[in-house]
Amino acid sequence: xxxxxVVLLDFWVSPFCLRAxxxxxxxxxxxxxxxxxxxxxxxxxxxxxxxxxxxxxVLLHNGKPMCExxxxxxxxxxxxxxxxxxxxxxxxRARARFWADFIDKKVFEAGGKTWQSKGEEKEVAxxxxxxxxxxLEGALGEKDYFxxxxxxxxxxxxxxxxxxxxxxxKFGLFKIEEHCPKFSAWMxxxxxxxxxxxxxxxxxxxxxxxxxxxxxHGVE
Amino acid sequence: MADEVxxxxxWPSVFGMRIxxxxxxxxxxxxxxxxxxxxxxxxxxxxxxxHKKIPVLIHNGKPICESLIAVQYIDEVWKDKSPFFPSxxxxRAQARFWADYVDKKMxxxxxxxxxxxGEEQEAAKxxxxxxxxxLEGELGDKAxxxxxNFGYIDIAxxxxxxxxxxxxxxxxxxxxxxxxxxxxxxxxxxxRESVSNSLPDFHEVYDFVVQLNKRLGIS
Numbered sequence: 219x220x221x222x223x224v225v226l227l228d229f230w231v232s233p234f235c236l237r238a239x240x241x242x243x244x245x246x247x248x249x250x251x252x253x254x255x256x257x258x259x260x261x262x263x264x265x266x267x268x269x270x271x272x273x274x275x276v277l278l279h280n281g282k283p284m285c286e287x288x289x290x291x292x293x294x295x296x297x298x299x300x301x302x303x304x305x306x307x308x309x310x311r312a313r314a315r316f317w318a319d320f321i322d323k324k325v326f327e328a329g330g331k332t333w334q335s336k337g338e339e340k341e342v343a344x345x346x347x348x349x350x351x352x353x354l355e356g357a358l359g360e361k362d363y364f365x366x367x368x369x370x371x372x373x374x375x376x377x378x379x380x381x382x383x384x385x386x387x388k389f390g391l392f393k394i395e396e397h398c399p400k401f402s403a404w405m406x407x408x409x410x411x412x413x414x415x416x417x418x419x420x421x422x423x424x425x426x427x428x429x430x431x432x433x434x435h436g437v438e
Numbered sequence: 439m440a441d442e443v444x445x446x447x448x449w450p451s452v453f454g455m456r457i458x459x460x461x462x463x464x465x466x467x468x469x470x471x472x473x474x475x476x477x478x479x480x481x482x483x484x485x486x487x488x489h490k491k492i493p494v495l496i497h498n499g500k501p502i503c504e505s506l507i508a509v510q511y512i513d514e515v516w517k518d519k520s521p522f523f524p525s526x527x528x529x530r531a532q533a534r535f536w537a538d539y540v541d542k543k544m545x546x547x548x549x550x551x552x553x554x555x556g557e558e559q560e561a562a563k564x565x566x567x568x569x570x571x572x573l574e575g576e577l578g579d580k581a582x583x584x585x586x587n588f589g590y591i592d593i594a595x596x597x598x599x600x601x602x603x604x605x606x607x608x609x610x611x612x613x614x615x616x617x618x619x620x621x622x623x624x625x626x627x628x629x630r631e632s633v634s635n636s637l638p639d640f641h642e643v644y645d646f647v648v649q650l651n652k653r654l655g656i657s
Contacts (some may be wrong), residue, residue, distance in 0.1 A: 315504075
């Protein structure tokens with residue numbers, strides 16, 4: 219019987235935390251969620267476990283901390299090998315890492331600009347965001363998931379970010395389905411998975427959160 | 439069947455150096471192709487259509503882009519010699535974390551030091567020194583970041599040693615004075631053939647940056 223202690227320092231709306239939750243769920247690993255109050259005061263444990271960035275998520279496995287969501291997902295995949303999230307072939311692994319890196323570099327920031335900006339800036343942001351999704355559509359091709367037939371690493375890196383897309387669409391004034399139907403179909407496919415559906419936050423609550431962020435940024 | 443390995447690169451690129459070092463550590467023969475970044479080859483544009491950047495590793499016709507991804511690929515394909523990663527998953531996560539830390543900011547902060555002046559440059563210089571001190575803390579008293587063996591974090595960071603002279607000259611400070619242990623580590627790494635053969639002459643890099651600034655209209 220496993221006596222693993224797995225704790226996730228979390229913030230409910232963070233898509234980065236969601237990546238870890240989905241990966242752990244895919245592996246059937248039980249864990250404790252510890253919600254952090256990022257605006258009120260970060261816990262001592264968070265500051266001690268992630269002194270460099272002081273951010274969530276942090277995964278603590280038997281007390282040892284790991285930071286940065288993509289690195290955490292790698293760790294989860296290596297520590298609990300079944301079912302595998304990354305392919306076995308080195309070239310396909312490199313491809314998966316490439317797309318995870320592309321998503322990490324581009325999607326959240328571009329999405330953020332669509333709900334943070336006004337007027338002409340918003341139009342530019344919308345165009346940029348949709349172009350990024352089109353590139354991802356190209357990577358997806360005719361496949362069900364980014365890795366092929368099975369839900370895997372890149373899907374886990376990408377799908378949590380989509381929990382903010384309702385807000386991007388509402389404030390950016392566009393519909394992803396109209397511009398990127400394949401990407402939209404992939405989103406719906408992933409949302410049917412229990413491991414994803416169970417952890418993604420309520421879209422209305424995310425919208426409320428983004429609305430309050432807009433006020434904070436002086437956009438509302 | 440003989441492997442065909444090609445590296446599309448630009449000689450001052452710290453990212454390209456990572457791949458050169460990794461290939462050298464594994465003893466892999468490859469064809470080196472210098473790119474003119476103001477006139478990118480059709481091969482580069484075809485092999486990296488998303489970012490259109492160097493370095494690109496091409497193995498038997500298949501491209502691998504992004505330097506750290508290529509270094510991991512090299513480690514996984516040629517796994518019987520000189521492993522870059524420890525075997526323990528927690529230690530591997532730490533290695534990834536520190537390489538990612540270097541990747542996040544080192545280049546952009548460094549670039550600010552050699553392309554700006556005044557307050558902006560001072561702020562960047564301060565941030566750079568802080569970063570180097572954090573890395574020095576992580577190194578501790580170890581010979582290499584991975585311990586006794588040269589590994590992933592060392593490969594990720596050592597190419598920036600080729601920019602130290604440039605940073606010190608533009609920023610008017612001494613990295614040795616600020617981070618003596620880190621300099622000790624850098625010199626230790628530079629004694630390795632894989633590193634000394636992959637890093638360009640430091641003065642040539644400085645001259646290149648001066649010329650580049652002129653070309654970009656940065657005084």
